[in-house]
Amino acid sequence: MRFEDVNPHANEVTQAAAAAARPGSAARTAPAAAAPGASVASSTGLTPETAGALAYLAGPFSGALLLIVERTSRSVRFHAWQALIGLGIIGLIAVVSLGLAFLMLIVSPRVFSAMRWTAAIAAAVWVALWAICLIQAYKGRRWKMPLVGTRAERLAGL
Numbered sequence: 001m002r003f004e005d006v007n008p009h010a011n012e013v014t015q016a017a018a019a020a021a022r023p024g025s026a027a028r029t030a031p032a033a034a035a036p037g038a039s040v041a042s043s044t045g046l047t048p049e050t051a052g053a054l055a056y057l058a059g060p061f062s063g064a065l066l067l068i069v070e071r072t073s074r075s076v077r078f079h080a081w082q083a084l085i086g087l088g089i090i091g092l093i094a095v096v097s098l099g100l101a102f103l104m105l106i107v108s109p110r111v112f113s114a115m116r117w118t119a120a121i122a123a124a125v126w127v128a129l130w131a132i133c134l135i136q137a138y139k140g141r142r143w144k145m146p147l148v149g150t151r152a153e154r155l156a157g158l
Helices: 012-021 048-057 060-069 074-104 109-138 149-156
Strands: none
Touching (some): 048 074, 048 109, 074 109, 074 149
């Protein structure tokens, strides 16, 4: 399934193409080429920086959504894979630890306390990594999470 924007987002390339396509237009120049190092829009219609930051916005859920939508930008796909795998694993650890804490309440109060602290630490690590990744992606940098970053690069084709 493929989605295409009927009304492309206005940028320098689409404005130049629209001006050239108008009948009677004196300016029949080719669309301006992107400067070296300039951001090329991803298939989402956003800049790679914005789309990369959106990959982290809702954790693994937004990462999965961008993996479905994004087709061209490897940088955005990297951030989406890292959000899906990295933040997904840490979030799963936090949820499972909290669930086990309440199951262990029947067994031992000490085990309950240990599992509750494990869940709290995992949640704090999740929030810290989420904030770092979100900020770095918005700045256009590719920050790799420990243990997960290289796998996300391979899956994104970098």
